[in-house]
Amino acid sequence: MGLVKKEEAPLKSSDEAPDEPEDTPVVKTLKEIDDRYLAIEREYEKEVMALQLEYARKQQPFLEERRDLLAAGGPAPGTGTPALTGFWLQALKNHPAFQAKFEEWDEPVLEYLTDIGKDYLDESNTEKGFRLTFHFAENPYFTNATLEKEYATEEANPYNGEIECKAIKSSQIDWKAGKNITVARAPKAAKAGRGGRKQAAKKALEEEPRPSFFHEFFRDLAPGCVQEEFKIADDSDDDEDMMTQYLMNGDFETGTALRDHIIPFAVRWYTGEAVPEGFEGGPEDDDSEDDDDDDDDDDD
Template identity: 50%
Template sequence: MGVKKQDTTGEEVPKVEAEIPEDPPLIKELKVLDDKYLEQERAHQKELQALERKFTERQQPLLDERTKLLSTGAGEGGTPALTGFWLQALKNHPSLEDAIEAWDEPVLKHLTDITTENVDSDADQGFRLTFHFAENPYISNATLWKEYRTQEESPYSKETEVKSVKVSDIEWKDGQDVTVTRVTPKVKGGGAKKQKQKAKEKFEARDSFFRHIFRNMEQGMTVPDDVNVEMEDSDDENEAEIVEMMMSHDIEVGEAIRDQIIPFAVRWYTGEASPEEDDDDDDDDDDHDCCQQYSWWNQHDNSG
């Protein structure tokens, strides 16, 4: 039933929804052809998914061998053969180069591997990323995971939308949470007064790979308090649009890790896979700047 309105007597009457006109015979016939084509396309996608699973199984031993090679050596962290291997591979990707802060780096040096898997056998409901860590002074977790749940937006556009992003909780060891910074009010004098003021120390959120990568999100949520964006109107529709943009951007980064960094990590480590900058990129600067205001790793107002 539609929104009620008042008639001339002042009484509310239900709004009558407009009827959808019936398709002409030719349109009906064309839609039947569309439906048959879509049925064949669905079958095509199923076969492609089966083929992809087959080759993923063949490729996995190569990734296992890579992990083995990186685990032996005299270096430190999660990849003794090449200290900070995964940290450098992530930093060299354009989608992540600004996501990693200086205080994130010591933690990320303990990465031993990054893996991915589909959340369902047909690969159309989303995927999971798992970050594997060696024993370290920062977190107790052996693994941290991030899971994207998706659904088909339209069978005719082949586009999908993100329903939710779920992440594991990070178990920070005492005093090692890099997503916050300690703030101590300045006081004059010393002694008891200084000790009293020290007790008022507090922690403030700061930009961090671990804050922004490991953020739960879902459709219908409000914009997180630590995300600073300029909104013309603080209505639900505008908030929903911002959350949608955040989730869309987030899955693009997740797909970059899944499809580019994980399979070809050494090329990202060396920088060979990094795109070369040229003058043509300047043409896209305006669009890039527009999107950056919603970038989930650089949302804080750092001006003061």
């Protein structure tokens, strides 16, 4: 589903922001001091960016070594990591950010993941955003060898270090015929024939959207552009903007967790060593515990 660009209405005179009061001489001087301080801060940030890139290049061979080790033994049916079947799926499921992201029909597809990579959109300015790349072995579901997701970011406020996600762009998935797991297939309702009797049922199926990681994660989001499924006739523009921003904020947090936590230390997430204390790995575990408690109560 695509994005709908909203038309912006011209500002009325009553909507124009009032003029701000002029700074006093002392405030002006203090702001000039701030600006000189900020200039040094920019020099520092530039040096930090250079160090980030330098050490990212030094770390990259280890990530490639991990990828090659997981691929040991050559292609195997049903998995992208023959050495540890379902490696990436398990690593993702063990992270709180992905706790409730996967449906049962998503998991067989994610078994074909061979690697997940990360890089910056602009190496000259790492604050402009980053890219996540999902690598897949040949599989029966889609033709893409990779699925990419880009997070375009910018500095929201130079005085508090806040980074804001301004747009999210994802690859379009080329599903093979009959293999799109983001839709459910149900028989079409039979039409009434002559005499009011229903015609013989045919095997024709109609597709209806259903929840899926591949729909909710690999989609485009941007301010002022509304996902079709969230566009409601009675909603105001402000409500739609709030919904879009809410989705973007959550998506950005998930992408950042994948970039900073899972990709660097995937095996620790796979084994569960990196899982925060108190996190049980998903709602299924909580449900099973509740069921056990109910059984105990029944026994009493």
